[in-house]
Amino acid sequence: MPGIVSLLPSATEWVFALGLDADLRGVTFECDEPAGAADGRAVVVHGLPTTDADGRPLPPAAVDSLVRARVAAGEPLYTLDTAALAEIAPDVVLTQDLCAVCALPADAAREACELVGNPARLVTLDPHTLAEVLDGATAVGAACGVAGSGTELRARLQARLDAVAGGVRGLLRPRVLVLEWTDPPFVAGHWVPELVTAAGGEPLLAAPGSRSTTTTWDEVRRVASGADAVLVAPCGYGLDDAARQAEDVLDRLPPTPAVWAVDAGAVVTRPGPRVVDGVEALAAAWHGTAAERADLVRRVRQRA
Numbered sequence: 001m002p003g004i005v006s007l008l009p010s011a012t013e014w015v016f017a018l019g020l021d022a023d024l025r026g027v028t029f030e031c032d033e034p035a036g037a038a039d040g041r042a043v044v045v046h047g048l049p050t051t052d053a054d055g056r057p058l059p060p061a062a063v064d065s066l067v068r069a070r071v072a073a074g075e076p077l078y079t080l081d082t083a084a085l086a087e088i089a090p091d092v093v094l095t096q097d098l099c100a101v102c103a104l105p106a107d108a109a110r111e112a113c114e115l116v117g118n119p120a121r122l123v124t125l126d127p128h129t130l131a132e133v134l135d136g137a138t139a140v141g142a143a144c145g146v147a148g149s150g151t152e153l154r155a156r157l158q159a160r161l162d163a164v165a166g167g168v169r170g171l172l173r174p175r176v177l178v179l180e181w182t183d184p185p186f187v188a189g190h191w192v193p194e195l196v197t198a199a200g201g202e203p204l205l206a207a208p209g210s211r212s213t214t215t216t217w218d219e220v221r222r223v224a225s226g227a228d229a230v231l232v233a234p235c236g237y238g239l240d241d242a243a244r245q246a247e248d249v250l251d252r253l254p255p256t257p258a259v260w261a262v263d264a265g266a267v268v269t270r271p272g273p274r275v276v277d278g279v280e281a282l283a284a285a286w287h288g289t290a291a292e293r294a295d296l297v298r299r300v301r302q303r304a
Contacts, residue, residue, distance in 0.1 A: 168200030
């Protein structure tokens, strides 16, 4: 099997899901799933500190300000440890070009491999749709010499989505506005609107397949006034922090829609195998079609 370096957390999840973890040599500072994923492995990507002195996540406005300041100054958001990469000399490097704010860009990885003289195979995972997220299984499997396992894993994940689709078929679909960030407000793009649809909802103010975009609170209130639910899914945050952020913006939202929080950093904005868990959890929350997943989704306010 090849030596693998993963430069993004979702790729690390695909590696583990395919049973290739014994070949994983390097990870990023954000690779936290499965628990202990970074144990005994070189951390080759470091990024901005997004926690305070007590280890608590910074609020969205502080993170946004930090990112904007670094970009304006022409400073990188992520750094690659080229010495560690050279020592590993991986056969396969898994990277992305989807979002320069979310992970190290592929160009930086390519340049680093050239700099250290390592002819690694660079695999870029850039999903824009839900189907393309699942294609991560086949892309990683093929690159790492286990194409059959990748195909089988993708089929299993698709079967779970098909089961959810069968469970919500014919049910009334709640109209859902997804906030991927709260300060400033961002509305959902890429595969996230499809997650809402797959879970039996109707996404509002969303751009399936396109980038997430900023909006205004006036526009959020206008659209939310006709929504059944607002889903607060802040990129990179866990459930407790998402719930706190949802509570913080309750007074900015109309009183009529229900407000939900989701562990977006695990099952919504990270394009790995657990997006299927997210679909199942949302379908259970909105329709009761499966066992509740209180570890992933929480209702912050009932619908009026």
